[in-house]
Amino acid sequence: MEEKEYLPSIAMSIQAHPDDQEFTIAGTLARWIQHGCQVISVIVTSGDAGSNEPSRGVGYKPVLAHLREDEQIAANLVLGIQETAFLHYPDGELQATLALRKDLTRLIRQYKPDLVITGDPSRLFHGSDYINHPDHRAAAEAAVYATFPSAGTRLIFTDLLDEGYEPHNVRKLYLHGAEKPDVWIDTSATLDLKIAALKKHASQLGDWDPSHMIREWAAETGQEHGLSFAESFKVMTLVEDKPEN
Numbered sequence: 001m002e003e004k005e006y007l008p009s010i011a012m013s014i015q016a017h018p019d020d021q022e023f024t025i026a027g028t029l030a031r032w033i034q035h036g037c038q039v040i041s042v043i044v045t046s047g048d049a050g051s052n053e054p055s056r057g058v059g060y061k062p063v064l065a066h067l068r069e070d071e072q073i074a075a076n077l078v079l080g081i082q083e084t085a086f087l088h089y090p091d092g093e094l095q096a097t098l099a100l101r102k103d104l105t106r107l108i109r110q111y112k113p114d115l116v117i118t119g120d121p122s123r124l125f126h127g128s129d130y131i132n133h134p135d136h137r138a139a140a141e142a143a144v145y146a147t148f149p150s151a152g153t154r155l156i157f158t159d160l161l162d163e164g165y166e167p168h169n170v171r172k173l174y175l176h177g178a179e180k181p182d183v184w185i186d187t188s189a190t191l192d193l194k195i196a197a198l199k200k201h202a203s204q205l206g207d208w209d210p211s212h213m214i215r216e217w218a219a220e221t222g223q224e225h226g227l228s229f230a231e232s233f234k235v236m237t238l239v240e241d242k243p244e245n
């Protein structure tokens, strides 16, 4: 029997760069939002290394960061996300430090999401033509360990307690880009929104229209599970679901 679909009340998306969320999980977020979920979008770097234009020097980095933050906010509004947090770590040089883990722990304790959604930090290679960006792995690792054990454990990062952030237990952790996913989310009704949101990242897309590729990915993923279009995840259940009444 098919398990009942989990629909979070508050979900926190934690991603390394502006546009990561739109390439990977935006169809799922839009679906949850349509079911009444509040989504908080956390972007660890502002993508300030996202240009190889030879005329651009180091002085362009803060300009690009600002531009990409605006693009992310516009993409989030397309999806129905009102709250975006930028942590301003350096793009391309991210590490899964304790400082980052603490920043994410603070946000989890502040917003109290029942679900955190991020990348799979264990994924080094995708197929035979893409090395997973180190920032993706770093952000995901910090997010996973902020979710557990830091968010829920009183005596980790005790200065957060002093700041008034009480422990919070996240119920579920969703990881995208997993080698062996175990949950498929039907994105047939939200695929167009995902593409529209992705197109807000104009500085990264240039003249390229990503619609075809995104549809193809979603169709391939859906095919694994009898759906027209889907996104897939490895899911960790950290707090057991309440039994049905």
Ligand SMILES: [Zn+2]
Pocket (backbone or CB within 6 Å): 016, 017, 019, 020, 133, 136
């Ligand atoms: Zn990225």
